[in-house]
Amino acid sequence: MYNLILLAAKPSDWTHDEFIEWWRGEHADMTYALPGLRRWHHTEVLEAMDDNHSAGWDGMSVLSFDSKDDLDAALASEEWGNAVAHVGTMRGRRIAVMGEERVMVPEG
Template sequence: MYNLIVMASKPSDWTHEQFITWWRGEHAEVTYPLPGLRRWSHTAVKEAGGNKHSLGWDGVSVLSFDSKEAYDAMLESPEWAKAAEHVGSMGGRAIMVMGDEQVMVSDS
């Protein structure tokens, strides 16, 4: 799998709960149609683990594609343009990183 990992924080005038509701609701509706999207997990951040550098983040999403080529094709799609525009209108901040997934522990 090739993953897009997004760590995001809410706009300053939103609560954490408002942001998670937006991300898993309104924003999810424009994310589901992304071409080639094979898996999507979302974590609502509840604690920062005592590390001051980890403070200020509200959620993490991992969007998985079969390959970098599938990811690159998705980036050229109108669905991606719509999802990116939707995020831009929200006004929070985000870090995005991409790369190949290596499963280190499996539940099977």
């Protein structure tokens, strides 16, 4: 799998719960449409291990595709453009990184 990993923080005028509801609700509807999307895991951040370095984040999404080419095609798609437009000028913070997934401990 080739993953797009997004770590995001809410806008200052939103509550954590509002942001998670928006992300897993109306914004999720935009994400489901991405071509080639094979898996999507979303984590609501409920606590940080080290307040000096890790605090201030509200959620993380891992969007998985079969290959880098499939992710690149999704990022070039109209559906991605719609999702970006939906975020608009939200004013929250985010980190976005991409890379190859390696399973270190298999399920089961």
